[in-house]
Amino acid sequence: MGTVIVVTSGKGGVGKTTTTANIGTGLAILGKQVVMVDTDIGLRNLDVVLGLENRIVYDIVDAVKGNCRLRQALIKDKRFENMFLLPAAQTKDKTAVSEQEMKDLCANLKEEFEYVVIDCPAGIEHGFRNAIAGAEKAIVVTTPEVSAVRDADRIIGLLEAAELKEPKLIINRIRGKMVKSGDMMSVADILEILAVDLLGIVPDDDAIVISTNRGEPTVIDDKSRAGRAYRNISRRICGEAVPLMALEEGNGFWSRLKSLFTR
């Protein structure tokens, strides 16, 4: 029996889809049976980020409505054979799936997979309620911006009201230099307001933009700092205790040597 995890944020553009793709791939690298579900019906993206867009035949709406068998709608990844994607429909809208249908879908998926990672749409309406309907755990993504933190706070309240207790937080796109100079909210500032457990921090990294456009999750890239952060997060999800990575990293020999051992 697997675990259903929803990745959500409230605000758009903070990195829900990127986070889903990287956590899902990170778990697959660790050898887990993983399926990612894109619930952003009408605005699907996860398939693009994973580079699987051209393999879609059936989608989540087909699977839920019985137009095809669930197995037929699952797309096997081109890199890892233990990783699958259930894509969103692009020509329908959020009301095409009901909360009960999502619950049934998640119950079916977790019988076969160890981790079901759900990519939630932005907002707090129908799409959000669908995405969290079948979830047992929640990951809230925020960036160090006041508006994103405000929305994360709202989302945590809604998750708690929906009996999804103790959501975990990922702070995305943080910049060590700006935090140090006092121009960006620090991890401590954000945790003071949100008061939830921190699952990880992901540094702002150009590699994310490049890999996202290429359809290759950054987590595969050994050299990328953001990739390493996502690998750490995946290990933490599996129950490993991994220390938080340092925000700033020098390029000198010693700091690189050190990072080899603290990875």
Add this chain to the structure above:
Amino acid sequence: MKERELTESGGHTMLVQRTMRSGQNVNFDGNVVVLGDVNPGAEVIASGHVLVMGALRGVVHAGAGGFDGATITALELSPTQLRIASHITRPPDGEEAGEGLLAPETARIKDGSVIIEKYQAPR
């Protein structure tokens, strides 16, 4: 609720045993005590006094029925906006919330405007 009841017997009191997050609100005819923070975007409306045993960063309206003697007390008072009876106040523009040691503070109406002072137990 009558003013007399609130000042002398304290009236009814509602206990909110959680941190209030953005979008959550409480509207109560009486006093409200929050055991937790009131985050930005959250709102507490009470006809009596409001006490926040945590950081008050959202909006609180005390004395909402027109009771001028209502007070708002918080362990950390850094609200978005405070309202007491028909008075509205907000922190001055461009001033960051004080860093370091924050003492409990009380907001009340004095001479027709809202003032904020260090919390002192009533004698």
